[in-house]
Amino acid sequence: MLDAHAGPTSRATHGFHRRTSMGSVLSLAVLAAAALTHAAPTAFAQTTTPATAAVADTAWPGLKGDLFGDRPLVEGTDAIMLEAPSRATDPAIVPIKLTLDPAKNIRKVTLVIDENPAPVAATFDIAEGSGLTELSTRVRVNAYTDIHAVAEAADGTLYVTKQYVKAAGGCAAPAAKDAEVAAKQMGQMKLRAFAAADIGGTATHEAQLMIRHPNNSGLQKDQVTLLYIPAHFITDIAVDRGGERLFSMTGGISISEDPSFRFNYRGDPSVPFHAKATDTDGKVFEKTFVPEQS
Helix, strand or coil: CCCCCCCHHHHHHHHHHCCCCHHHHHHHHHHHHHHHHHCCCHHHHCCCCHHHHHHHCCCHHHHHHHHHCCCCEECCCCCEEEECCCECCCCCCEEEEEEECHHHCEEEEEEEECCCCCCEEEEEEECCCCCCCEEEEEECCCCCEEEEEEEEECCCCEEEEEEEEECCCCCCCCCCCCHHHHHHHCCCEEEEEEEEEEECCEEEEEEEEEECCCCECCCCECCCCCCECCCECEEEEEEEECCEEEEEEEECCCECCCCEEEEEECCCCCCCEEEEEEECCCCEEEEEECCEEC
């Protein structure tokens, strides 16, 4: 039950907590524990060293354990690279680009925004033989934070990289669109195609899937009533080509309004795509289309 004395933020976040993954819930518990630690008496703080204090100031050690247990994470390789601005122009739409080493056969990527209320922004499952080695999207960043990307290869090896981003308030930032307009356009999809590129001697194609959806975080206020807008966001996306899966995503409140995913792939670009998205209200949006050349 909600605490009757809980503040508006607590009440606003409770709804989407129940609908996020167990990993996100555990991650939030870690954040709460960290907050209690910072509230400890001064005498306790004085017993900590600068090194331990630095570790206590980041949520990553706890998040890593919640999400991956004691599995080792390999750092300092090119298996996965993460591009993000060091200082974001708009914390509600921070561009993120993931680049995967084709030789590593990466099958899954977990994107974690350490200091966000629900740190697991998205998990991408990549189909065998899809040729997907680049993936871009836009996310919300709520506080200065490390963003971690963990790639899992077919053999189970985990590779990790990170990027520190200076941004704040992204999860509570007002929606860019009027609510009535957003409701009318909700679920509309478009797929754009781009010129082919050569990666490792193999021709690959690029496309961008765009979905109209407010992706309300539960932390935003209605600018007229000043009441919190209920969380309402896309939880799952699946993209197929010719009846075969290309990639799928499980996401949360950290994916920006009007989700957009740009990706590369191998194969005949004229083969029809099929995209299917599901949101927290159980609404399903799907469309089959041939890519439009940009």
